[in-house]
Amino acid sequence: MSDNLDLWRRALPSETLHTTSTGWDVADRTLVELYLIWLTTGALDMIQEIDPGLHSILQEIMEERLEDEEIEL
Amino acid sequence: MTIPIEALMQKKAAGFTHTEGRYPDFQHELAELESAGEIVVQKIEGDVVEVPTKFGRPKRIQKGHLWHHKSCGQCGHIPGYSTSIFWIMRKLGYDYEDPRDQTSCTAWNYYASATSNAAAQAAVAVRNFAAAYETGYYPLIHCGTSYGHYKEVRHELLAHPELRAEVRKVMEKLGKPLVLPEEIVHYSEWLYAMRHEIAAAQVRDVSNIAVTVHPACHYYKLVEGDAIFDPDVYGGQRTAVVTGLAQVLGAEVRDYSTWFDCCGFGFRHILVQRDFTRSFATMRKIERMKEEADPDVVLTHDTGCVTTLDKSQFAAQAHDRNVGVAVLSEAQFAALAMGAHPYKVCQLHWHSANYKPMLEKMGIDHEAAWAEFQADLKRLERGEKQYLDWDDMD
Amino acid sequence: MTSETVVVIGGGPGGLRAARGVAELGASVVLLEKDERLGGTPIRENYAGLTPHGLKAEPLMNQMAEAVTSNPHADVRLQTTPVALSGEPGSFTLTVSGPDGTSDIECGAIVVATGFQHFDPGRETQMYGYYEFDDVITLPDLEAMLKVENVVRPSNGEAPKSLCFVQCVGSRDRRIGNEYCSKVCCGVASKEAIEVRELLPDCKVYIFYIDMRMYGYWENEIYWKAQEKQHVQYVKGVITEVLPKGDGLVVRGEDTTMGRPMELPMDIVVLSVGMEPSQGTREMAPMLGIDANRFGFIDGPEAPLDPVATSRPGIYACGAALGPADLEDSVSSGANAAMKAVGFVRGLVQAG
Numbered sequence: 001m002s003d004n005l006d007l008w009r010r011a012l013p014s015e016t017l018h019t020t021s022t023g024w025d026v027a028d029r030t031l032v033e034l035y036l037i038w039l040t041t042g043a044l045d046m047i048q049e050i051d052p053g054l055h056s057i058l059q060e061i062m063e064e065r066l067e068d069e070e071i072e073l
Numbered sequence: 074m075t076i077p078i079e080a081l082m083q084k085k086a087a088g089f090t091h092t093e094g095r096y097p098d099f100q101h102e103l104a105e106l107e108s109a110g111e112i113v114v115q116k117i118e119g120d121v122v123e124v125p126t127k128f129g130r131p132k133r134i135q136k137g138h139l140w141h142h143k144s145c146g147q148c149g150h151i152p153g154y155s156t157s158i159f160w161i162m163r164k165l166g167y168d169y170e171d172p173r174d175q176t177s178c179t180a181w182n183y184y185a186s187a188t189s190n191a192a193a194q195a196a197v198a199v200r201n202f203a204a205a206y207e208t209g210y211y212p213l214i215h216c217g218t219s220y221g222h223y224k225e226v227r228h229e230l231l232a233h234p235e236l237r238a239e240v241r242k243v244m245e246k247l248g249k250p251l252v253l254p255e256e257i258v259h260y261s262e263w264l265y266a267m268r269h270e271i272a273a274a275q276v277r278d279v280s281n282i283a284v285t286v287h288p289a290c291h292y293y294k295l296v297e298g299d300a301i302f303d304p305d306v307y308g309g310q311r312t313a314v315v316t317g318l319a320q321v322l323g324a325e326v327r328d329y330s331t332w333f334d335c336c337g338f339g340f341r342h343i344l345v346q347r348d349f350t351r352s353f354a355t356m357r358k359i360e361r362m363k364e365e366a367d368p369d370v371v372l373t374h375d376t377g378c379v380t381t382l383d384k385s386q387f388a389a390q391a392h393d394r395n396v397g398v399a400v401l402s403e404a405q406f407a408a409l410a411m412g413a414h415p416y417k418v419c420q421l422h423w424h425s426a427n428y429k430p431m432l433e434k435m436g437i438d439h440e441a442a443w444a445e446f447q448a449d450l451k452r453l454e455r456g457e458k459q460y461l462d463w464d465d466m467d
Numbered sequence: 468m469t470s471e472t473v474v475v476i477g478g479g480p481g482g483l484r485a486a487r488g489v490a491e492l493g494a495s496v497v498l499l500e501k502d503e504r505l506g507g508t509p510i511r512e513n514y515a516g517l518t519p520h521g522l523k524a525e526p527l528m529n530q531m532a533e534a535v536t537s538n539p540h541a542d543v544r545l546q547t548t549p550v551a552l553s554g555e556p557g558s559f560t561l562t563v564s565g566p567d568g569t570s571d572i573e574c575g576a577i578v579v580a581t582g583f584q585h586f587d588p589g590r591e592t593q594m595y596g597y598y599e600f601d602d603v604i605t606l607p608d609l610e611a612m613l614k615v616e617n618v619v620r621p622s623n624g625e626a627p628k629s630l631c632f633v634q635c636v637g638s639r640d641r642r643i644g645n646e647y648c649s650k651v652c653c654g655v656a657s658k659e660a661i662e663v664r665e666l667l668p669d670c671k672v673y674i675f676y677i678d679m680r681m682y683g684y685w686e687n688e689i690y691w692k693a694q695e696k697q698h699v700q701y702v703k704g705v706i707t708e709v710l711p712k713g714d715g716l717v718v719r720g721e722d723t724t725m726g727r728p729m730e731l732p733m734d735i736v737v738l739s740v741g742m743e744p745s746q747g748t749r750e751m752a753p754m755l756g757i758d759a760n761r762f763g764f765i766d767g768p769e770a771p772l773d774p775v776a777t778s779r780p781g782i783y784a785c786g787a788a789l790g791p792a793d794l795e796d797s798v799s800s801g802a803n804a805a806m807k808a809v810g811f812v813r814g815l816v817q818a819g
Contacts (some may be wrong), residue, residue: 023148
């Protein structure tokens with residue numbers, strides 16, 4: 001299946017499914033909105049308690065992205 | 074001396090009673106908050122089918138103009154699940170929106186690892202509902218977990234003003250209103266509501282197909298009051314979705330004793346005790362079905378259930394267990410009955426357990442179908458097309 | 468003008484006791500009963516023996532009814548239900564609908580004795596297959612079989628070799644909104660368990676429970692009797708499912724004392740269904756202008772010291788219309804309501 005993954009995904013009739021990195025092709029703006037929710041509700045902070053390393057990676061990616069979009073927390 | 078059995082049987086035959094007002098009605102609360110200007114309620118529009126629910130209130134299912142809230146696991150692992158839903162909708166002539174503006178419901182994260190909180194979960198739900206509302210299409214939830222989880226979120230939002238305030242703050246940052254739909258609808262409810270239209274479009278006979286049904290826990294065990302329970306299916310004692318559709322299509326639905334059990338997925342189990350998941354799925358579900366009902370196919374209506382019941386069989390086969398039965402969503406089964414291509418539309422090659430005997434019983438030449446699909450893949454490889462599209466499906 | 472007449476609505480144990488009480492105090496009473504005969508739920512649902520002593524229900528209910536019908540102060544109207552109320556406490560006009568159409572009754576006070584109904588285990592819990600499996604029955608279903616002394620499996624007419632009770636069906640259940648204990652089911656199940664064992668000594672009998680609630684003397688009268696004399700097996704654990712197996716049933720759950728799952732074949736499963744307000748009780752609150760609680764029972768705002776008062780002067784309630792109640796509760800509160808109602812109208816008369 002992994003050998004054919006890209007080809008098989010391209011054979012799917014729904015346009016949103018022609019992707020192998022996420023379940024469906026997600027709009028950039030949508031991704032940013034999810035980041036914003038995680039950051040403002042403290043959901044991301046909960047990961048800090050469990051895995052500080054993972055938390056700092058995620059936080060960096062998300063905050064950088066929000067900065068690019070000029071969204072203030 | 075007479076035996077009061079007859080009276081008992083008569084009472085049972087008359088069926089259960091509904092008591093008006095026994096359960097709190099979320100729709101009343103929705104309407105109150107809407108008129109207070111606290112929330113926006115997305116209304117059901119156009120043609121509607123009314124279906125019966127567990128607690129008695131009829132549920133209204135919008136037929137067309139639907140916004141597909143996709144499922145991570147379906148799209149990722151068994152994409153024929155999603156494409157079959159779309160294909161049926163197109164075939165029946167109902168328009169829909171397949172959005173890019175949709176996040177995961179993130180309930181997986183929440184249930185399996187508890188690394189989320191009530192405000193985040195509610196904000197994600199409302200964000201997606203608002204995204205649907207902005208398009209004018211009405212949300213239809215593909216995933217059983219998202220469906221159950223969103224109903225829990227609705228309950229929490231209606232009960233807790235402080236949570237509403239917190240979510241409203243987040244929504245203001247996103248520039249979105251606090252929206253909840255009039256009804257939260259699962260795709261299997263839509264299929265159930267549309268079952269007679271589906272059967273009218275049926276081109277393949279499935280009357281020789283024996284089916285067992287696994288009802289999905291997150292469909293009918295979370296906020297169960299507005300799940301579809303129909304007196305005509307199992308006497309209203311189990312959810313009617315999947316079974317009702319299979320029956321209308323003419324398949325033979327067979328019963329087995331562990332129908333109530335989880336598929337084995339269990340959320341936490343699939344992450345941290347996967348051997349338990351595999352054993353449970355095969356020994357407690359598949360083997361029981363094989364022993365008691367010997368089905369040609371297991372039908373279910375949730376992402377995790379299809380993957381778990383299907384892919385767990387691979388490991389069990391290595392141990393010579395009594396497994397080896399196709400596992401499909403009822404959407405894929407209905408699509409096949411309506412003439413869908415087993416590989417192009419239903420994408421059965423993503424499934425693990427052997428589905429070919431079932432296709433043969435349906436009168437489908439799977440070798441020829443596979444050759445057709447391979448020919449399409451060749452076209453992609455040759456660069457004739459970048460992607461297949463809906464025109465390639467028929 | 469103040470009327471000395473008291474209307475009692477409902478001819479079950481509570482209502483019969485209230486009507487008898489009013490008549491014995493020398494006031495006139497009109498007893499309304501929606502069915503064709505008096506006796507209420509014990510008669511309509513074919514109760515066998517009354518809890519706790521197991522004395523036969525039908526002759527005892529007939530005696531209670533006779534005490535009312537033979538009293539010259541009592542006017543019993545069968546197949547009659549109230550439809551509207553006007554006027555003020557002391558001078559109410561109650562419109563009733565009966566076999567001869569509608570008519571008005573002038574009365575000074577009213578006693579609501581509209582009782583309860585058994586929880587319907589099919590629709591809302593849907594876990595135990597009541598409408599799915601013939602051999603899944605309820606406490607009142609078994610009661611009806613015990614009354615004719617013929618306990619058999621409905622599926623095949625044969626005597627069961629194993630029978631179990633599942634406690635708290637429709638009670639103590641937040642999920643379905645019945646967050647109360649129905650009080651009597653532990654006692655009734657134990658009483659029926661004794662009766663089954665007496666009738667069918669070869670039948671094994673189990674009771675699956677959350678915890679057994681044996682009030683006062685029931686502990687000795689039923690609980691220990693069931694275990695020590697009849698060897699009824701009490702298992703602490705909730706049954707999660709009833710499943711078909713062969714031509715019988717299997718119950719599954721957790722034995723919490725042993726800390727392990729259990730799965731037992733069973734010929735008959737008896738669901739110990741709790742109490743819910745009867746249709747009549749649900750209808751009374753809006754019609755009479757009195758408050759109901761959130762479960763639909765009549766609210767008793769003065770409880771515990773004045774348990775029969777409702778939110779409106781001159782209107783009293785008794786028995787299971789107020790919430791889950793056993794027979795002793797019902798009869799006691801019936802007598803209490805009679806005394807309060809007569810005291811109320813006479814007080815007004817004396818005050819002029």
